[in-house]
Amino acid sequence: MRKIIIALFIAIPCFMTSCIKEEDVHIHNYGIVKTFYIDVYSNHWVDRNDLPYIYASFSAPEITKEVIENGIVVAYFIDADGRDNMLPYLLPYYDDNIGDYYYENVRFDVSRGKITFIIEDSDFNHANIPSHMSFKVATAL
Secondary structure (H helix, E strand, O other), X not given: OHHHXXXXXXXXXXXXXXXXXXXXXXXXXXXXXXXXXXXXXXXHOEEOOOOOEEEEEEEOOOOOHHHHHHOEEEEEEEOOOOOXXXXXXXXXXXXXXXXXXXXXXXXXEEEOOEEXXXXXXXXXXXXXXXXXXXXXXXXXX
């Protein structure tokens, strides 16, 4: 019986260690951050009737293959007061017709050399086309 108990004390930690998730961790002692700004005007937004959102795409050479694979892209909506609001961000609106609030979800997509800003209403109707919006985009490696 004693041999069985000793074997269990040895075997249990061995089974437990095999369940540990191994991660490939890369530690950088430095970072290269590039920040740029994009102003979006009403004529930049694409409003297609077959989509429940509007979007505006821009060239962004700062978003390289290396940034996509090993870095990060963060975008902010800059409001009228000059505050940076990290995307995704919900813009609240009050609708007098229904007497209630609705929201527009402002988010972004990236691909190599390109960034797309997207606005979608919470009720999936077409979003309001704003006259001007400013965005700050930061890439880091």
